[in-house]
Amino acid sequence: MLYIVIAVFIFILLLIVRNIRIVPQSKAVIIERLGGYLTTWGVGLHIKMPLIDRVAKTVSLKETVLDFPPQPVITRDNVTMMIDTVIYFQITDPKLYTYGVENPLNAIENLSATTLRNIIGELELDGTLTSRDLINTRMRSILDEATDPWGIKVNRVEVKNIIPPEGIQEAMEKQMRAERERREAILIAEGQKQSAILVAEGKKAAMILEAEAEKEAAIRRAEGEAEAILAVQKATAEGLAKIKEVQLDDGVIRLRSLEAFEKVANGTATKIIIPSEIQSMAGVVASAAELLKN
Numbered sequence: 001m002l003y004i005v006i007a008v009f010i011f012i013l014l015l016i017v018r019n020i021r022i023v024p025q026s027k028a029v030i031i032e033r034l035g036g037y038l039t040t041w042g043v044g045l046h047i048k049m050p051l052i053d054r055v056a057k058t059v060s061l062k063e064t065v066l067d068f069p070p071q072p073v074i075t076r077d078n079v080t081m082m083i084d085t086v087i088y089f090q091i092t093d094p095k096l097y098t099y100g101v102e103n104p105l106n107a108i109e110n111l112s113a114t115t116l117r118n119i120i121g122e123l124e125l126d127g128t129l130t131s132r133d134l135i136n137t138r139m140r141s142i143l144d145e146a147t148d149p150w151g152i153k154v155n156r157v158e159v160k161n162i163i164p165p166e167g168i169q170e171a172m173e174k175q176m177r178a179e180r181e182r183r184e185a186i187l188i189a190e191g192q193k194q195s196a197i198l199v200a201e202g203k204k205a206a207m208i209l210e211a212e213a214e215k216e217a218a219i220r221r222a223e224g225e226a227e228a229i230l231a232v233q234k235a236t237a238e239g240l241a242k243i244k245e246v247q248l249d250d251g252v253i254r255l256r257s258l259e260a261f262e263k264v265a266n267g268t269a270t271k272i273i274i275p276s277e278i279q280s281m282a283g284v285v286a287s288a289a290e291l292l293k294n
Contacts, residue, residue, distance in 0.1 A: 016050070018050075019048045019050050019053075020047050021045075021048065022046075023042060023043050024043065026060060027043070027058060027061065029057075029059075030056040030058075030094055031048060031053055031055060032055075033049070037095065040095055057098045059091055059094040059097055060091070061091055061094075063088055063089070063155060064088070064089055064090065064091075065086060065087070065088055066086070066089070066105065066109065067086050068087070069084060070084040070163065071083055071117070073117050075121070075127075076121060076123060076124050079165070081120075081162060081163055081164045082162075083120065083159060083161065083162050083163070084160050085112055085116060085139070085157060085158065085159055086158045086160050087154060087156075087158075088155045089147070089153060089154045089155060090152070090155060091151055091153075093151030095151065097152060101150045107150070108143070112139065112157075115139055119135055120135070123135075129164075132162075136156075136157050136158055140154055140156060
């Protein structure tokens, strides 16, 4: 009898131990009782009823990344291309996630493919290649609204690759090559233009400096001539002042004039015009000389 009690005790202990669960961080456990939803366990220690309760699903509450394979889509101008997307989602309601849809990941993939086709069908090729942000925003909004009944929050949608047909890729490469060549030609022309402008500005500056130098030289020459004239005038004025100081009479001045004309007469001049005052003075001098001889 004792062995039976011990055996029953050990069995009950093992049964209790087997029904103790520790839920880690970022996890949630869905518990069912007799086939129906009972509760959701969060982080911590939990015990379920043996043989009645069961763990229906363990759900991760971390953000999950889904990288879907490329999907064929057709643009509004009938260009078929391959686009693959990446979806970042997080489970916000483990109960809805468990009971809302049969295969949530497959449902998200199919929903994203149909949504992407609808969005790209409204855009042309050029708009598709340049509207990644628009595509991402619209897809996130539509997917987030559609997955709310499944307990899923779509945080972000990214278009990873847009692969157009080979013919269009070749045409785009040619266009890009032509655009690069055009930009190169523009840069070369701008460089030549800038070089010509700098050369012209250099010549202009040199001519201005040369003109400034000539102007400065002319000013210096004029100032020198003006100073020379002023010096001559000053010397003349000083000479006249000295003559006035020694009180020379008109006779002396006329005599000096005669001496000056004597020097002129010794030159190469063939005709000399003598003022009347000097002529009369010369007559006086000649008479005085005759008187002295007698």
